[in-house]
Amino acid sequence: xxxxxxxxxxxxxxxxxxxxxxxxxxxxxxxxxxxxxxxxxxxxxxxxxxxxxxxxxxxxxxxxxxxxxxxxxxxxxxxxxxxxxxxxxxxxxxxxxxxxxxxxxxxxxxxxxxxxxxxxxxxxxxxxxxxxxxxxxxxxxxxxxxxxxxxxxxxxxxxxxxxxxxxxxxxxxxxxxxxxxxxxxxxxxxxxxxxxxxxxxxxxxxxxxxxxxxxxxxxxxxxxxxxxxxxxxxxxxxxxxxxxxxxxxxxxxxxxxxxxxxxxxxxxxxxxxxxxxxxxxxxxxxxxxxxxxxxxxxxxxxxxxxxxxxxxxxxxxxxxxxxxxxxxxxxxxxxxxxxxxxxxxxxxxxxxxxxxxxxxxxxx
Numbered sequence: 001x002x003x004x005x006x007x008x009x010x011x012x013x014x015x016x017x018x019x020x021x022x023x024x025x026x027x028x029x030x031x032x033x034x035x036x037x038x039x040x041x042x043x044x045x046x047x048x049x050x051x052x053x054x055x056x057x058x059x060x061x062x063x064x065x066x067x068x069x070x071x072x073x074x075x076x077x078x079x080x081x082x083x084x085x086x087x088x089x090x091x092x093x094x095x096x097x098x099x100x101x102x103x104x105x106x107x108x109x110x111x112x113x114x115x116x117x118x119x120x121x122x123x124x125x126x127x128x129x130x131x132x133x134x135x136x137x138x139x140x141x142x143x144x145x146x147x148x149x150x151x152x153x154x155x156x157x158x159x160x161x162x163x164x165x166x167x168x169x170x171x172x173x174x175x176x177x178x179x180x181x182x183x184x185x186x187x188x189x190x191x192x193x194x195x196x197x198x199x200x201x202x203x204x205x206x207x208x209x210x211x212x213x214x215x216x217x218x219x220x221x222x223x224x225x226x227x228x229x230x231x232x233x234x235x236x237x238x239x240x241x242x243x244x245x246x247x248x249x250x251x252x253x254x255x256x257x258x259x260x261x262x263x264x265x266x267x268x269x270x271x272x273x274x275x276x277x278x279x280x281x282x283x284x285x286x287x288x289x290x291x292x293x294x295x296x297x298x299x300x301x302x303x304x305x306x307x308x309x310x311x312x313x314x315x316x317x318x319x320x321x322x323x324x325x326x327x328x329x330x331x332x333x334x335x336x337x338x339x340x341x342x343x344x345x346x347x348x349x350x351x352x353x354x355x356x357x358x359x360x361x362x363x364x
Contacts, residue, residue, distance in 0.1 A: 009281035013046040025064035053306040084330040086263030093122035093229030110339035111238045113248040120329030128235040135244040136312030149274035154282035174213035189214025202267035204250040238338040251321035251334040280314025296321035298352025318347035
């Protein structure tokens with residue numbers, strides 16, 4: 001029996017399970033190719049295997065002394081490298097990346113905000129990271145996380161909740177968002193307060209859900225990062241009235257918290273949030289399968305990186321935030337822009353350039 005990884009979840013390469021009595025060897029295959037062939041003592045086994053950054057099928061076969069064999073397979077596993085495994089660290093300013101982020105942000109002809117942090121080393125940079133922007137659809141990830149905190153384990157494939165979460169994060173469906181908010185609190189407004197409470201519990205200081213979403217408009221934690229020298233301040237605050245709000249820092253910390261929770265760590269892992277590691281790994285799987293490669297992924301996908309992200313936009317604002325993974329590590333990035341007469345494609349290019357600069361810097 002394969003206990004980990006599970007289908008429709010990310011995996012960092014730990015294969016855990018239970019063999020039949022009398023088995024002496026365990027063989028692990030990834031998409032049919034043998035990656036491990038090891039002796040086992042007893043019935044339980046834990047094997048560390050390398051996984052490519054894509055969806056794979058994993059097979060485990062055990063062999064007894066008399067040649068008896070037993071096996072099982074698990075499909076729809078999204079592989080991530082060992083270097084991306086969750087661990088705790090304190091951010092510190094990377095002066096070289098900071099200069100590049102400042103240069104890129106200065107080239108955007110309106111208000112922008114950036115937060116980038118290597119989750120492998122802690123190297124980080126920020127520009128205007130605590131300024132509040134209209135959040136648009138970025139907070140649909142917060143809705144998904146809150147919905148999972150009220151369930152018992154990841155939703156079964158094809159279930160109603162599974163369908164709602166996939167529509168919410170992939171298609172950015174407003175009706176799915178409102179349905180989930182109503183299920184949380186009885187109305188979209190009350191559900192928004194439930195989401196806000198969870199966000200406060202993990203340290204997101206300036207994120208406000210502010211009710212539901214208008215149908216027909218969708219398109220196809222600072223305390224945790226009190227790092228050394230990273231400028232977590234407000235340089236330029238856009239004026240845009242009231243509504244759903246968040247910051248580049250909060251969006252980055254939301255993705256960081258989910259990543260840590262996938263290993264049972266961080267504010268979600270150590271609190272009574274109700275979010276299990278399996279639920280966090282399911283959520284990362286869905287994020288890895290989302291489309292829209294024109295923002296953070298605009299350039300880095302060509303360089304072999306995988307992007308797990310949630311974007312959001314309205315006419316005046318365009319944002320993207322997520323995790324960027326390559327074989328040597330992982331970083332979180334959030335890029336927000338606001339321009340009253342239309343943010344436009346230059347916002348997408350800025351997000352892509354920030355991710356490209358961070359990948360170049362962290363790869364060394």
